[in-house]
Amino acid sequence: MSDEIKFSIDGVEIKAIPGQTILQAADAAGVYIPRLCAHRQLSPHGSCRVCTVKVNGRPQAACTQPAAPGIIVENNTDEMKAVRTSIVDMLFVEGNHFCMFCEKSGNCELQAMAYRLGIAAPQHEYLFPSRPLDASHPEVFIDRNRCILCGRCVRAAKELDNKNVFQFVGRGIHKHIAVNAEHGLSETDLAGVDRAVSACPVGAILRKRVGYSIPVGERLYDKQPIGSDIEADRSSAGK
Amino acid sequence: MTAKKIIIEPVTRVEGHGKVTIHLDDKGQVTDAKLHIVEFRGFERFIQGRPFWEVPVTIQRLCGICPVSHHLAAAKAMDLIVGVDKLTPTAEKMRRLMHYGQMFQSHALHFFHLCSPDLLFGFDADVGIRNVVGVAAKYPELAVQGVMMRRYGQEIIKATAGKKIHGTGAIPGGINKNLSIAERDALLKEIDQQMAWSKAALKIAKDYTVDHLELAKAFASFESSHLTLIREDGAMDLYHGNLRAIDKDGNRIFDQVNYQQYADYIAEEVRDYSYMEFPFIRSIGPENGWYRVGPLARVNACDFIDTPLAEAARKEFMAVTGGKPNHLSLGYHWARMIELLHSAEKIQMLLNDPDLQGEDLVLKGERRGEAVGLIEAPRGTLFHHYKVNENDQVTMCNLIVSTTSNNEPMNRAVSSVAKKYLSGVEITEGLLNHVEVAIRAYDPCLSCATHALGRMPLEVSVLDCAGNVLSRKATN
Numbered sequence: 001m002s003d004e005i006k007f008s009i010d011g012v013e014i015k016a017i018p019g020q021t022i023l024q025a026a027d028a029a030g031v032y033i034p035r036l037c038a039h040r041q042l043s044p045h046g047s048c049r050v051c052t053v054k055v056n057g058r059p060q061a062a063c064t065q066p067a068a069p070g071i072i073v074e075n076n077t078d079e080m081k082a083v084r085t086s087i088v089d090m091l092f093v094e095g096n097h098f099c100m101f102c103e104k105s106g107n108c109e110l111q112a113m114a115y116r117l118g119i120a121a122p123q124h125e126y127l128f129p130s131r132p133l134d135a136s137h138p139e140v141f142i143d144r145n146r147c148i149l150c151g152r153c154v155r156a157a158k159e160l161d162n163k164n165v166f167q168f169v170g171r172g173i174h175k176h177i178a179v180n181a182e183h184g185l186s187e188t189d190l191a192g193v194d195r196a197v198s199a200c201p202v203g204a205i206l207r208k209r210v211g212y213s214i215p216v217g218e219r220l221y222d223k224q225p226i227g228s229d230i231e232a233d234r235s236s237a238g239k
Numbered sequence: 240m241t242a243k244k245i246i247i248e249p250v251t252r253v254e255g256h257g258k259v260t261i262h263l264d265d266k267g268q269v270t271d272a273k274l275h276i277v278e279f280r281g282f283e284r285f286i287q288g289r290p291f292w293e294v295p296v297t298i299q300r301l302c303g304i305c306p307v308s309h310h311l312a313a314a315k316a317m318d319l320i321v322g323v324d325k326l327t328p329t330a331e332k333m334r335r336l337m338h339y340g341q342m343f344q345s346h347a348l349h350f351f352h353l354c355s356p357d358l359l360f361g362f363d364a365d366v367g368i369r370n371v372v373g374v375a376a377k378y379p380e381l382a383v384q385g386v387m388m389r390r391y392g393q394e395i396i397k398a399t400a401g402k403k404i405h406g407t408g409a410i411p412g413g414i415n416k417n418l419s420i421a422e423r424d425a426l427l428k429e430i431d432q433q434m435a436w437s438k439a440a441l442k443i444a445k446d447y448t449v450d451h452l453e454l455a456k457a458f459a460s461f462e463s464s465h466l467t468l469i470r471e472d473g474a475m476d477l478y479h480g481n482l483r484a485i486d487k488d489g490n491r492i493f494d495q496v497n498y499q500q501y502a503d504y505i506a507e508e509v510r511d512y513s514y515m516e517f518p519f520i521r522s523i524g525p526e527n528g529w530y531r532v533g534p535l536a537r538v539n540a541c542d543f544i545d546t547p548l549a550e551a552a553r554k555e556f557m558a559v560t561g562g563k564p565n566h567l568s569l570g571y572h573w574a575r576m577i578e579l580l581h582s583a584e585k586i587q588m589l590l591n592d593p594d595l596q597g598e599d600l601v602l603k604g605e606r607r608g609e610a611v612g613l614i615e616a617p618r619g620t621l622f623h624h625y626k627v628n629e630n631d632q633v634t635m636c637n638l639i640v641s642t643t644s645n646n647e648p649m650n651r652a653v654s655s656v657a658k659k660y661l662s663g664v665e666i667t668e669g670l671l672n673h674v675e676v677a678i679r680a681y682d683p684c685l686s687c688a689t690h691a692l693g694r695m696p697l698e699v700s701v702l703d704c705a706g707n708v709l710s711r712k713a714t715n
């Protein structure tokens with residue numbers, strides 16, 4: 001194709017089509033750039049910064065930065081890994097994430113990211129915030145203790161479910177996910193099967209009564225590290 | 240979420256000494272003694288508002304020593320919350336296997352690491368030798384057996400709960416996995432050896448008690464009531480049953496009580512010197528209604544054991560007291576090993592049961608608002624009581640752990656030792672040793688009590704009748 005864009009990630013040539021972000025082009029080529037707020041079916045958000053790469057020497061969010069001809073992207077370098085480790089580390093200490101007991105454990109992207117980055121224990125101090133639970137909905141509950149403010153629920157509700165259920169309120173450390181109703185989730189038109197529910201990467205929005213029904217060993221990230229589905233595409237994408 | 244609890248409490252427990260106070264009257268005679276156990280009620284607050292299906296997993300953070308017991312007791316309560324009175328055979332048997340695995344590893348750990356040094360070297364032996372390292376040096380095969388038996392129990396827990404600690408196997412209404420053929424065969428391969436070691440451990444405990452019967456009778460021995468779960472036909476059942484309480488002579492105080500009504504039969508009293516609540520049998524009252532739980536109570540109170548080797552061992556045990564309840568604190572060790580063998584027999588039976596490969600794992604029913612789950616944990620009857628609102632959130636939780644029930648018996652045991660070994664106000668090494676051995680018989684779930692390598696960290700104080708400390712000494 002004449003309008004094909006070529007650039008490199010860690011020295012590997014990547015082809016992109018105009019309009020693709022660096023992250024989308026990397027995914028298509030089977031190169032994994034870690035991310036939490038980005039989701040294939042949702043518009044880019046650029047908020048978590050886990051996908052930070054260096055583009056021609058400058059840090060950029062790969063999920064929002066367009067692919068451009070000839071750019072040199074640094075992704076899987078020690079420097080970028082250190083940046084991501086630090087970000088993920090902060091996400092852990094800002095909330096109350098107790099993987100050992102959390103029902104999302106093994107299926108949680110934050111936990112899987114920590115494993116992939118080799119984070120055994122956070123370097124920063126835990127803040128132990130006190131955040132409320134919303135269990136009013138018959139099928140879904142929100143545990144804000146585990147929210148990483150990725151905004152996926154906000155976008156999935158709007159873009160995939162065509163509903164206006166979630167929004168962010170507050171600023172800085174007080175920023176949190178709110179529902180578009182006065183008395184909690186039960187007053188919204190959210191349904192248990194909505195994409196906004198399954199889009200949550202962590203155990204903050206969960207379908208009720210599912211709990212620990214998948215045994216240890218059978219959960220998504222028990223079997224493969226996060227990102228390996230993308231990397232598995234590499235050989236076929238290269239053809 | 241009061242997250243502080245999670246981080247701070249275990250640390251405090253690990254570092255804390257068990258505190259014992261011995262009280263003297265105005266003539267300097269021992270009146271009583273108290274073991275001060277700081278019980279962590281924080282969990283009951285922590286789970287307020289949490290979704291009920293989370294509890295069988297999160298409750299395990301309460302106790303690093305028998306998490307599986309809490310896992311199962313909570314799951315049993317949550318079965319009822321989701322309206323399931325009877326599990327599928329696969330679910331019930333998987334849970335039983337998990338429980339016997341836990342019982343097996345807990346009893347093996349206690350016997351080989353904590354109790355055997357006392358029995359093999361004698362209570363007065365130098366603490367430098369009287370520990371698990373000493374056992375390993377003098378009886379290397381025993382130390383190895385202890386490790387291998389513990390590991391075997393943990394493998395069973397892993398195969399049934401998913402992980403060796405903090406597994407997720409039991410879920411409201413059932414279990415999340417069955418036992419694969421590969422898992423079954425790996426466990427079956429070792430069961431004969433485990434059975435042989437269990438018999439040998441039982442023999443050590445039995446021989447010791449029979450050979451030292453006079454010592455055992457004179458050491459921290461006192462009459463008490465006993466409480467346990469019991470099967471409908473009177474058999475020992477560590478996983479499920481109804482409540483039975485017997486008095487010191489073996490007469491039934493109550494029997495076959497549905498434990499959903501436990502609060503009509505057992506009450507709790509808070510005493511000012513301890514955070515711990517003291518449970519007692521209502522019909523007898525707070526003064527004398529205390530009771531023992533755990534291996535001694537279970538062997539005393541059951542009519543029979545439904546596995547042949549353990550039943551033969553039970554008969555020998557009961558013969559020592561002419562069929563009447565055995566009140567020796569040191570009898571706990573023997574009773575514990577009878578249960579170890581019983582667990583091994585049950586494990587063997589279950590591993591050969593094709594129901595464990597069944598596919599029917601979870602049932603559903605009509606939601607309820609309140610339920611009680613009981614189980615016989617390694618250390619005794621464990622009560623879990625919950626209320627859950629219409630939003631699926633826990634609104635009330637009451638736990639009675641076995642160490643709480645055994646608190647008064649442990650006070651009596653220490654008191655009896657103090658009366659015998661304390662002269663004046665000076666706390667001798669001998670007194671410290673004997674206090675330690677007496678408490679250890681009950682296998683209390685204090686982290687300090689399972690301090691595997693050294694001695695139990697204990698601080699003993701002698702107080703006069705005005706509450707002034709006359710002397711204080713700690714193990715180091």
Ligand code: SF4
Pocket residue numbers: 146147148149150151152153154177199200201202204205
């Ligand atoms: S609730 Fe989940 S999806 Fe929504 S912002 Fe928080 S972590 Fe992201």
